[in-house]
Amino acid sequence: MILAAAFPAAGVAFASQNGQAAAQGSDTVDDLDREFLTVIRFANLWEIPMGKLATERGTKQEVKDAGEVMLADHTALNVTVKELADKYGVPLPSQPTSSQQAWMAEISARSNGEDFDRTFADRLRAAHGSVFNLIAEVRAGTSNSTIRDFATDANNIVMKHMSLLEATGYVSSDHGEFAEAAARTTTYPENALSQSDLLLGGVIFLVVAAGTVVGVRMLSARGAAK
Template identity: 25%
Template sequence: MRHRLLIPAAVMTAVSGVCAPATFAAAPAGDQDTAFVRAAHQSNLAEIAAGQDAQKNAMTSCVKDVGAKLVTDHHKLDADLKALAGKINVTLPTAPTAEQQQKTKAVQEKAGTAGYDAAWLADQEAGHTKTLALIDQQIKSGSEVAVTSAAEKARPVVAMHLDMVRGGTCHTM
């Protein structure tokens, strides 16, 4: 009789052992850290789309070049961010925010006109200013070391992009 009870107990132990690794997976980041990772990802998506649009629709070579730089840099930042999100169990959004999409659309409506470059530069200045504030908030208040480290790594890149579009004037670096 005792032998019959041990077999089901052994099976249950083996089955629960198969599921145990999920129990030991990394805990999700705190609210501040999770919000930062998601918002930074959406900013990267928005900047990549804006950079690609500038490469197609900008009137000046400077804006086209800055657009190309944004695409390259934000792809790299986002690849690192995606890897980090996987490690800390943060699910990423699949698109920029509705506000970011609306701003990109408003700039795109000026494609083929003299106003495109000015609108693009103004949108990029606003977006990078907002992203820089988000980064600074994470550096100041974040609790997850890996997330704050990613913010610190991204800060000089975003600051450089802001310098490239500041004041509605295009500056290549």
């Protein structure tokens, strides 16, 4: 703003450059956008079959309703996420994570009606809660308007699903309802620290530690001299 006031021509050029950068950014994706698409794809891969299973094996009507809505919504999300991944060149996983596969096996193994309903609602509510922060972060921070619109839709869907799952009465307060944001862990390659990252972190730690030791010794020496 100061530059533009002092030098109008420079201000126009600066604004033009910012406009061009914004235009370029609106048609590209960053690491967080890629992570978002990957996480949505992971969710679809296991929540679609679990939603279908709930419509078939759920005993409480609220569980059947939640399964039916999740099946429809995640099927639609899967179409969109594939289109966006193709557009922006983001590789997508072809199968759920090992944790999600374990949840699928756990839910599928429940033969008792209420036990199935409770496990389904609890695990799915926890899963939806774990991606909520990521979706909000992408919605607030992405420079890509298409990704922002998709994040808005995903946010509304996750909110709806959490409400439906909570309405079953089977979401436990110590696990499903207050789930930690565990989706963004090293389960996803985008979040894994590389060896160079770890090495850099170690070097920085050693430099800081050495500086602290030197500083303490200098202060001690000054104190002794006095």
